[in-house]
Amino acid sequence: MRRIVDLALPPQCAACDNAVEVQGRLCADCFGRTQFIAAPMCVRCGVPFASAGQAGAAAVCPGCVERPPVFRNARAALRYDEQARRLILPLKHGDRVELAAILAPMMVRAGAGLLETADVLVPVPLHRRRLFHRKYNQAAILALAIGRLTKLPVQPDALIRTRQTAPLEEKNPEERAMEVAGSFAVRASRRGAIAGRCVVLIDDVMTSGATGSACAAALLAAGATTVDVLVAARVPDPRLR
Numbered sequence: 159m160r161r162i163v164d165l166a167l168p169p170q171c172a173a174c175d176n177a178v179e180v181q182g183r184l185c186a187d188c189f190g191r192t193q194f195i196a197a198p199m200c201v202r203c204g205v206p207f208a209s210a211g212q213a214g215a216a217a218v219c220p221g222c223v224e225r226p227p228v229f230r231n232a233r234a235a236l237r238y239d240e241q242a243r244r245l246i247l248p249l250k251h252g253d254r255v256e257l258a259a260i261l262a263p264m265m266v267r268a269g270a271g272l273l274e275t276a277d278v279l280v281p282v283p284l285h286r287r288r289l290f291h292r293k294y295n296q297a298a299i300l301a302l303a304i305g306r307l308t309k310l311p312v313q314p315d316a317l318i319r320t321r322q323t324a325p326l327e328e329k330n331p332e333e334r335a336m337e338v339a340g341s342f343a344v345r346a347s348r349r350g351a352i353a354g355r356c357v358v359l360i361d362d363v364m365t366s367g368a369t370g371s372a373c374a375a376a377l378l379a380a381g382a383t384t385v386d387v388l389v390a391a392r393v394p395d396p397r398l399r
Contacts, residue, residue: 172260173244182259188244193237195268195392202226203367204233205395212398220397225331227367229359229374229385233272234392235264238363242391246362250296258296261390262303269358269388276386277355279305279312282373283342285319300390301360310358316348317373326365334368342373344380353381358388365393 169178171185178185184192198207200219207213236242245261248254266273281297289295298314305312320343326334344352357377359370364387374385 172257173241182256184260188241191241193239193241194264195234195237202231203364203392204231205392205398206237207398219395221331221366221395225335225367227374228371228378229367229387231272232364232367232370232387232389232392233269234364234389235261235268236391238391238393246390249299250362251292253293255294255296255299258299258303262300262307265300265304265360265388265390266307269386272358272386272388273304273308273310275356275384276308276310276358278316278351279310279358279360280316280352280373280377281312281314282359282361282369283315283317283319285322287322297361300362304360304388311351313348313351316344316352317342317376318345326368331366331368334366335371338368338372340372342376344376349380352377354383356384356386357382358386361387361389363391363393364389 169181170176171178171188172182173184173188176185176187195204195206198210198213198217199205200207200222201217202222203219205219205221245257249257279301281295281301284292284295301312301314319341321341323337323341326337329337359373361369364370370387377385
């Protein structure tokens with residue numbers, strides 16, 4: 159049956175129109191253009207350094223020195239560039255939820271150290287108005303895919319947004335932190351699933367880490383032992399180019 163379907167609808171690369179052997183894979187060209195984040199990187203937030211010399215002995219980026227994150231550590235699979243956008247934006251805005259099956263294994267590899275000690279996965283929530291228009295939460299789709307790979311439990315509705323926040327794209331790190339501060343809370347019925355547990359927060363993209371810190375603050379207030387962050391892609395710090 160699969161061969162018949164492949165003849166009628168030949169498998170295509172998830173990021174372009176090139177032919178692939180199995181549906182849901184990247185072609186060789188797209189895989190070659192995909193920039194995976196590896197050392198040297200900030201040991202706290204996972205942002206990539208341009209060189210080992212730039213990392214220095216402490217390997218902590220300027221952003222984490224200036225504004226230490228509330229979460230313990232963060233890791234990302236990909237550098238957020240044009241190629242990463244071709245995988246993440248259709249998942250986020252285009253109903254291409256099948257792309258989570260491609261991103262999740264990348265995230266598991268990047269966050270192996272965080273996932274080894276994790277007890278539960280929690281996605282960053284959408285505000286209910288945005289969820290109504292988008293129909294699904296892309297972070298929850300990623301968390302469920304990672305949960306299937308790692309056998310870790312997922313609490314998709316543990317966090318809620320207590321208020322709708324303005325778009326963060328044009329804001330600087332300080333403005334982002336002010337905008338999202340206090341905008342998350344742990345759902346009362348899920349506090350028992352969070353208290354005393356090591357939580358890994360799941361999201362699609364991290365820019366300054368403000369959203370991750372705001373979510374971590376809510377999770378820690380609900381009794382989480384530790385909060386780490388795992389995202390599909392990390393926006394590079396322009397100061398580290």
